[in-house]
Amino acid sequence: MPRPSQPILSRELICRTALNLLDRTGRFTVPEVAQKLGVSVSSLYHHVAGRAQIVEGIRGLLAGRFAPIAGDTPWPEAVAAWARSYRDAFAAHPAAIPPLVAQTITDPVTLRQYGALAGVLARSGFGPDSIVLAITMLDNLCLGAALDVGAPSVIWDDNPAIDSPMQTALGRATLGADRAERGFELGLALTLRGLAELLADQPAEVG
Amino acid sequence: MPRPSQPILSRELICRTALNLLDRTGRFTVPEVAQKLGVSVSSLYHHVAGRAQIVEGIRGLLAGRFAPIAGDTPWPEAVAAWARSYRDAFAAHPAAIPPLVAQTITDPVTLRQYGALAGVLARSGFGPDSIVLAITMLDNLCLGAALDVGAPSVIWDDNPAIDSPMQTALGRATLGADRAERGFELGLALTLRGLAELLADQPAEVG
Numbered sequence: 001m002p003r004p005s006q007p008i009l010s011r012e013l014i015c016r017t018a019l020n021l022l023d024r025t026g027r028f029t030v031p032e033v034a035q036k037l038g039v040s041v042s043s044l045y046h047h048v049a050g051r052a053q054i055v056e057g058i059r060g061l062l063a064g065r066f067a068p069i070a071g072d073t074p075w076p077e078a079v080a081a082w083a084r085s086y087r088d089a090f091a092a093h094p095a096a097i098p099p100l101v102a103q104t105i106t107d108p109v110t111l112r113q114y115g116a117l118a119g120v121l122a123r124s125g126f127g128p129d130s131i132v133l134a135i136t137m138l139d140n141l142c143l144g145a146a147l148d149v150g151a152p153s154v155i156w157d158d159n160p161a162i163d164s165p166m167q168t169a170l171g172r173a174t175l176g177a178d179r180a181e182r183g184f185e186l187g188l189a190l191t192l193r194g195l196a197e198l199l200a201d202q203p204a205e206v207g
Numbered sequence: 208m209p210r211p212s213q214p215i216l217s218r219e220l221i222c223r224t225a226l227n228l229l230d231r232t233g234r235f236t237v238p239e240v241a242q243k244l245g246v247s248v249s250s251l252y253h254h255v256a257g258r259a260q261i262v263e264g265i266r267g268l269l270a271g272r273f274a275p276i277a278g279d280t281p282w283p284e285a286v287a288a289w290a291r292s293y294r295d296a297f298a299a300h301p302a303a304i305p306p307l308v309a310q311t312i313t314d315p316v317t318l319r320q321y322g323a324l325a326g327v328l329a330r331s332g333f334g335p336d337s338i339v340l341a342i343t344m345l346d347n348l349c350l351g352a353a354l355d356v357g358a359p360s361v362i363w364d365d366n367p368a369i370d371s372p373m374q375t376a377l378g379r380a381t382l383g384a385d386r387a388e389r390g391f392e393l394g395l396a397l398t399l400r401g402l403a404e405l406l407a408d409q410p411a412e413v414g
Binding site: 095139174180 | 232233234301302304305306308309310311312313318319321322323324325326328329334335336338339340342343344346347348349350351352354355357358359361362363364366371372373374375376377378379380381382386387389390391393394396397398400401
């Protein structure tokens, strides 16, 4: 008789389990991950060096869902596709955002993603400061919008006893369920235009 | 002899304790708050109806630090001051962001803040859809930038073995410690200009 199937402990299984705990409870600890997998903490440490490495593994799971950046795509298209996929990947796991942002990125999949993005920008003529500002603005936009996707459909209490210009605007607005999507796309369009202006202001490259 | 001073249990003390737990551990539960305060869970329930009401109290603590919106300030100045104070208030408590965003806003201090902001925009000629889009974009920008403030000074691992356009840009950029501030301010400026364009496109109001 075959033994009951038991998933083989691996770095990926540990990271998926930790992400699942984050999704459900808002945090994870190494002992909680071990308990969830029915193994000892020391067994986990055969696969990961500690909590920080699990966080990096979670980052890699999410970055694996980002749109790949082809080197020959015009930069505005490459940036827009990357940003949309970034927002979507993090929107599915909002509780993972604070621990991920609080830690230096060492995950190689994620570093390659940022490297490819910086490469497209550099080849298009963006200078170092503009590349760093572009990536900062895109990170802010995508993480903020990812949180917004998970917000309840009624964000502001619509108690009719509260009479305010906000309630009036919400009552009359026609955006409906498209609010988050329209807000993200408008923010993305404004960011892309701002980046095009930074590019136009770059000093001509010394041949 | 006076009794040792003991803080009197109150809704505010409960919410401050929960926020402190969030800051330190990334989450809070009602039993953890009770334990921290040295009281029973049922004692807490004399002051708050449950976890959701504690989250709203935390929202009120943060919204109390937002810049007040004076009705006669020109809208771009009012929006900019509000956005900067919003980012700063949340930057001090990044772990609170996911639970706050996941819940309908019922805290009256926060609702008054959004009401005042919507009021300034409405009096300046913004229509309902534009007001809702404006607030969505500002929420995304401020929450994303608040997370960025708490990021480590080295965000991307600068392992010299990794040779990528990202590392090249980071090595040559001159932004230094101003990266997060410059990125936020540029995002804010682009958002304000986009909002001015939305305003210019509003249909003339029917007298």
